[in-house]
Amino acid sequence: xxxxxxxxxxxxxxxxxxxxxxxxxxxxxxxxxxxxxxxxxxxxxxxxxxxxxxxxxxxxxxxxxxxxxxxxxxxxxxxxxxxxxxxxxxxxxxxxxxxxxxxxxxxxxxxxxxxxxxxxxxxxxxxxxxxxxxxxxxxxxxxxxxxxxxxxxxxxxxxxxxxxxxxxxxxxxxxxxxxxxxxxxxxxxxxxxxxxxxxxxxxxxxxxxxxxxxxxxxxxxxxxxxxxxxxxxxxxxxxxxxxxxxxxxxxxxxxxxxxxxxxxxxxxxxxxxxxxxxxxxxxxxxxxxxxxxxxxxxxxxxxxxxxxx
Amino acid sequence: xxxxxxxxxxxxxxxxxxxxxxxxxxxxxxxxxxxxxxxxxxxxxxxxxxxxxxxxxxxxxxxxxxxxxxxxxxxxxxxxxxxxxxxxxxxxxxxxxxxxxxxxxxxxxxxxxxxxxxxxxxxxxxxxxxxxxxxxxxxxxxxxxxxxxxxxxxxxxxxxxxxxxxxxxxxxxxxxxxxxxxxxxxxxxxxxxxxxxxxxxxxxxxxxxxxxxxxxxxxxxxxxxxxxxxxxxxxxxxxxxxxxxxxxxxxxxxxxxxxxxxxxxxxxxxxxxxxxxxxxxxxxxxxxxxxxxxxxxxxxxxxxxxxxxxxxxxxxxxxxxxxxxxxxxxxxxxxxxxxxxxxxxxxxxxxxxxxxxxxxxxxxxxxxxxxxxxxxxxxxxxxxxxxxxxxxxxxxxxxxxxxxxxxxxxxxxxxxxxxxxxxxxxxxxxxxxxxxxxxxxxxxxxxxxxxxxxxxxxxxxxxxxxxxxxxxxxxxxxxxxxxxxxxxxxxxxxxxxxxxxxxxxxxxxxxxxxxxxxxxxxxxxxxxxxxxxxxxxxxxxxxxxxxxxxx
Numbered sequence: 001x002x003x004x005x006x007x008x009x010x011x012x013x014x015x016x017x018x019x020x021x022x023x024x025x026x027x028x029x030x031x032x033x034x035x036x037x038x039x040x041x042x043x044x045x046x047x048x049x050x051x052x053x054x055x056x057x058x059x060x061x062x063x064x065x066x067x068x069x070x071x072x073x074x075x076x077x078x079x080x081x082x083x084x085x086x087x088x089x090x091x092x093x094x095x096x097x098x099x100x101x102x103x104x105x106x107x108x109x110x111x112x113x114x115x116x117x118x119x120x121x122x123x124x125x126x127x128x129x130x131x132x133x134x135x136x137x138x139x140x141x142x143x144x145x146x147x148x149x150x151x152x153x154x155x156x157x158x159x160x161x162x163x164x165x166x167x168x169x170x171x172x173x174x175x176x177x178x179x180x181x182x183x184x185x186x187x188x189x190x191x192x193x194x195x196x197x198x199x200x201x202x203x204x205x206x207x208x209x210x211x212x213x214x215x216x217x218x219x220x221x222x223x224x225x226x227x228x229x230x231x232x233x234x235x236x237x238x239x240x241x242x243x244x245x246x247x248x249x250x251x252x253x254x255x256x257x258x259x260x261x262x263x264x265x266x267x268x269x270x271x272x273x274x275x276x277x278x279x280x281x282x283x284x285x286x287x288x289x290x291x292x293x294x295x296x297x298x299x300x301x302x303x304x305x306x307x308x309x
Numbered sequence: 310x311x312x313x314x315x316x317x318x319x320x321x322x323x324x325x326x327x328x329x330x331x332x333x334x335x336x337x338x339x340x341x342x343x344x345x346x347x348x349x350x351x352x353x354x355x356x357x358x359x360x361x362x363x364x365x366x367x368x369x370x371x372x373x374x375x376x377x378x379x380x381x382x383x384x385x386x387x388x389x390x391x392x393x394x395x396x397x398x399x400x401x402x403x404x405x406x407x408x409x410x411x412x413x414x415x416x417x418x419x420x421x422x423x424x425x426x427x428x429x430x431x432x433x434x435x436x437x438x439x440x441x442x443x444x445x446x447x448x449x450x451x452x453x454x455x456x457x458x459x460x461x462x463x464x465x466x467x468x469x470x471x472x473x474x475x476x477x478x479x480x481x482x483x484x485x486x487x488x489x490x491x492x493x494x495x496x497x498x499x500x501x502x503x504x505x506x507x508x509x510x511x512x513x514x515x516x517x518x519x520x521x522x523x524x525x526x527x528x529x530x531x532x533x534x535x536x537x538x539x540x541x542x543x544x545x546x547x548x549x550x551x552x553x554x555x556x557x558x559x560x561x562x563x564x565x566x567x568x569x570x571x572x573x574x575x576x577x578x579x580x581x582x583x584x585x586x587x588x589x590x591x592x593x594x595x596x597x598x599x600x601x602x603x604x605x606x607x608x609x610x611x612x613x614x615x616x617x618x619x620x621x622x623x624x625x626x627x628x629x630x631x632x633x634x635x636x637x638x639x640x641x642x643x644x645x646x647x648x649x650x651x652x653x654x655x656x657x658x659x660x661x662x663x664x665x666x667x668x669x670x671x672x673x674x675x676x677x678x679x680x681x682x683x684x685x686x687x688x689x690x691x692x693x694x695x696x697x698x699x700x701x702x703x704x705x706x707x708x709x710x711x712x713x714x715x716x717x718x719x720x721x722x723x724x725x726x727x728x729x730x731x732x733x734x735x736x737x738x739x740x741x742x743x744x745x746x747x748x749x750x751x752x753x754x755x756x757x758x759x760x761x762x763x764x765x766x767x768x769x770x771x772x773x774x775x776x777x778x779x780x781x782x783x784x785x786x787x788x789x790x791x792x793x794x795x796x797x798x799x800x801x802x803x804x805x806x807x808x809x810x811x812x813x814x815x816x817x818x819x820x821x822x823x824x825x826x827x828x829x830x831x832x833x834x835x836x837x838x839x840x841x842x843x844x845x846x847x848x849x850x851x852x853x854x855x856x857x858x859x860x
Contacts, residue, residue, distance in 0.1 A: 089699035102599035
């Protein structure tokens with residue numbers, strides 16, 4: 001059993017008929033790290049997770065968890081992992097407590113006081129029927145069942161769905177804690193901010209291809225933001241285009257919208273030289289913008305590879 | 310295009326069920342007429358009226374009327390009523406249970422408009438189904454050269470459609486009023502079953518004819534529309550009832566808070582919620598219910614098991630004894646003179662003996678059907694249902710094999726089948742004992758055991774189809790369709806002693822007359838072997854494929 005690698009895939013490929021949901025995916029999740037798996041909807045995140053969970057079988061390639069082959073030793077693997085599927089469905093006629101008892105019975109070795117501690121931490125209602133819970137409260141039950149057997153690897157597909165910001169923060173702290181104890185987390189998400197906050201490394205998937213593997217710090221250093229400025233007069237777009245790190249400039253009356261990568265001071269200084277700034281708002285660039293901005297080359301390579309095949 | 314209206318969407322959702330029902334009935338009618346042509350029907354000409362009423366044939370028994378009655382008014386009425394009940398309970402209550410009613414009513418449509426559109430879709434589909442059945446009913450005898458004399462096929466199908474629509478509207482009214490699909494379909498199916506038997510049985514009892522009029526089934530078949538044409542009085546009574554039920558639905562859906570994706574409340578829930586009983590219940594049943602996959606699976610169908618068991622024990626078991634005792638002597642005496650080949654048609658029941666009577670009323674059709682309701686429901690929902698509800702992924706995230714899940718689901722099905730089998734044995738034995746009918750208890754046990762095996766066989770088929778496809782719809786349709794065809798095949802083949810009847814598993818159920826002759830171990834072994842084969846195929850079918858991702 002390889003203690004260094006929690007999850008390993010090698011040329012993992014899944015086709016549904018003509019649809020190539022997953023193409024030649026190679027990645028490693030190390031022990032003691034949170035690995036963020038980022039990608040827009042339909043990129044292949046869930047397909048990848050369902051493949052390593054042995055819900056579906058790869059067209060080619062292989063995957064292993066904790067050194068065990070995902071298909072051949074799937075049952076043994078499941079003693080050591082916690083899993084939270086996307087768009088969680090549970091048994092509506094059972095209470096949260098029933099659901100957790102059920103899975104605890106199937107898994108064995110679950111310490112009930114830990115379950116209660118988790119429930120308290122997340123503010124989960126365990127005495128209500130799952131079908132009568134709001135989706136956020138149902139998600140809490142899902143989170144608890146994933147954590148309750150103190151797994152060595154947590155595989156979670158869009159786990160923050162429906163959780164309010166306070167609970168999300170608690171949940172992220174829980175992830176950091178288990179990682180500090182040596183476990184690993186494989187976290188699929190389409191929210192960059194969540195991944196940035198909690199992950200050590202990130203893999204970015206698009207159209208079934210893994211197009212980047214980076215540490216979060218390097219992703220953050222790229223720190224692309226979308227910026228909206230309100231000025232006293234109608235500006236000249238070219239003034240902005242000349243600034244280093246600026247792209248996609250759009251001017252409408254007194255407003256400018258642009259994407260910017262770099263230190264905010266540099267942008268503001270240049271703008272203030274030319275115009276009277278009335279208001280400014282910035283937000284994290286969404287994933288799509290980052291893909292377009294930074295991974296054009298990788299995508300190009302991938303496309304070329306596809307053609308040559 | 311059809312999706313532009315609620316009406317169109319309802320048609321899109323439902324046309325398959327109606328089409329499959331109508332096509333199978335058409336095929337069965339054709340098949341029935343072909344077989345009836347081959348047998349000597351002279352024996353039918355002087356049956357007593359009471360007996361004719363029971364088995365639903367007209368005074369001038371001939372090929373056409375026998376086929377119409379055997380196929381359209383028994384299978385046909387039950388299938389159409391079942392389809393109507395499925396629609397009626399799904400329309401309002403079903404959308405609530407799925408949690409889709411909110412988004413549907415988020416559009417600029419009132420509750421009343423949705424109700425009317427869906428109801429209209431039901432009327433149109435049932436109406437078209439009726440037209441097709443009437444057309445097939447006319448074309449089939451013409452193509453086979455069978456004379457239909459003065460029979461009024463149009464009037465007959467009109468009664469059939471209106472008579473079965475009643476149950477659809479009953480389900481619609483109950484579902485709209487309560488928002489609970491279980492109540493809507495359960496009560497409607499119960500009323501259907503009770504009225505079917507009441508109208509069949511009551512006329513055999515002195516003065517029972519009057520009581521039969523209290524049941525809706527009477528207004529479908531009571532006037533013998535095939536021979537006498539449309540009885541507008543009866544149609545008006547059914548129509549009035551349908552209208553009244555629609556008003557109930559209209560008031561019901563408008564008066565109350567709509568339910569969100571809902572959960573039922575079981576007896577266990579009530580006990581757990583009550584502070585007095587909570588602790589004890591929790592200790593006894595709370596955790597036990599989720600201790601194993603098979604226990605949890607079994608606990609999910611306890612309501613179904615209870616209803617089916619109660620029906621089988623009380624109506625088909627205990628009450629059958631006393632009813633047999635009060636049946637008109639004339640019917641029994643007459644029954645003794647029946648030729649064997651004719652008795653086979655009704656499941657081999659010979660009314661002059663209690664064995665034959667129980668075979669005709671209970672074991673021939675109702676007992677295997679009750680068992681199949683239970684086994685096919687669990688078999689289909691065990692794997693495919695968990696997949697469709699998207700819980701299979703998280704269940705299999707636990708250290709259990711897929712084959713282990715199949716085994717545990719199978720265990721729940723076997724447990725339930727055996728339970729129903731035991732209830733049938735107990736009920737029949739109780740009826741036998743109360744009225745001192747003198748049937749042999751070990752023979753009753755043998756027959757109940759064989760029925761259980763038949764139920765398990767079709768449940769295993771449901772399990773296999775569910776394992777292979779992950780779709781409950783197929784997992785229910787295939788075994789139900791197979792059972793229908795194979796049961797008819799066996800009944801028709803036994804008339805002519807045709808060898809092809811042995812291809813039907815039902816031949817190995819009552820073919821040896823176990824109620825008189827005791828256990829046929831060979832037949833039991835064969836049924837069991839077939840079941841084992843189907844189950845054995847289910848394992849690789851489920852283990853090898855990709856799980857579906859729905860929703």
